[in-house]
Amino acid sequence: MERQMASSTRIEKGTTIVDVVGQIDLGSSPALRKTLLESLNGTKRVAINLSAVKYIDSSGIASLVEVLREARNSNKRLVLFGLTGAVLQVLQLTRLTGVFEICETEEQALGT
Amino acid sequence: MDFHLKLIVPSDPRFLSIARAAVCEVGTICGLSEELCQGVTLAVDEALANIIRHAYKNRYDQEIELNCQTGPNQIVFTLLDRGEPPDPARICGQPLDDVSLSGRGTHLMRSVMDEVHYERVPEGNQVRLIKRLSVTTEG
Numbered sequence: 001m002e003r004q005m006a007s008s009t010r011i012e013k014g015t016t017i018v019d020v021v022g023q024i025d026l027g028s029s030p031a032l033r034k035t036l037l038e039s040l041n042g043t044k045r046v047a048i049n050l051s052a053v054k055y056i057d058s059s060g061i062a063s064l065v066e067v068l069r070e071a072r073n074s075n076k077r078l079v080l081f082g083l084t085g086a087v088l089q090v091l092q093l094t095r096l097t098g099v100f101e102i103c104e105t106e107e108q109a110l111g112t
Numbered sequence: 113m114d115f116h117l118k119l120i121v122p123s124d125p126r127f128l129s130i131a132r133a134a135v136c137e138v139g140t141i142c143g144l145s146e147e148l149c150q151g152v153t154l155a156v157d158e159a160l161a162n163i164i165r166h167a168y169k170n171r172y173d174q175e176i177e178l179n180c181q182t183g184p185n186q187i188v189f190t191l192l193d194r195g196e197p198p199d200p201a202r203i204c205g206q207p208l209d210d211v212s213l214s215g216r217g218t219h220l221m222r223s224v225m226d227e228v229h230y231e232r233v234p235e236g237n238q239v240r241l242i243k244r245l246s247v248t249t250e251g
Binding site: 023025026027028055057058059061062085086089090093094 | 124125126128129132147150151153154157158161164165216217219220223224
């Protein structure tokens with residue numbers, strides 16, 4: 001399992017896509033938080049690709065919640081897509097599946 | 113098969129992945145499904161993270177003793193630290209609102225594990241996480 005967390009950003013159809021890889025935990029979530037907050041700059045729409053995230057804990061969830069809050073405050077749209085079973089399980093346990101906009105694929109995330 | 117695994121984990125977040133890998137393997141050996149292994153791993157990871165953040169105030173030079181004791185009917189994970197005792201309000205869990213940034217770690221632990229016990233012992237603070245094994249999950 002990919003241990004190190006890494007992320008990269010690209011633009012597709014006017015949407016900033018943040019591709020996240022690896023495990024998101026207490027050690028890596030601060031860097032992810034910073035990247036995600038920065039991704040809101042200069043765009044009206046951010047999609048976070050979690051298809052390569054094999055583990056996320058509550059600190060990672062908190063980072064997602066914080067960027068969602070910031071997106072809402074600035075009238076921007078945030079979508080999660082490609083959720084693995086592990087990520088979906090944590091979102092379900094924390095009762096957040098109804099809070100985030102979630103898509104299965106990048107195509108769906110760009111198309112909504 | 114009953115066994116005991118003991119790890120001394122540095123209170124540095126870089127080592128959380130090592131603890132997670134060990135816990136996940138313990139779950140697999142005990143016959144837990146992949147989903148239950150993920151859940152148990154998450155619960156132990158959350159307990160470790162809470163110790164690092166709250167008991168040790170993000171000091172990375174301390175130690176956490178993680179014990180995994182398996183039995184015919186359950187797995188018991190015991191974490192021991194020598195830091196600040198936990199805040200009773202925090203360990204009881206808080207109601208979650210949709211965009212709360214805190215309180216989810218404790219909630220996750222209590223959601224996944226069958227029992228969560230916080231105790232003060234002579235060596236320090238101890239949290240016990242217990243997952244019962246069903247007959248069908250045993251290997």
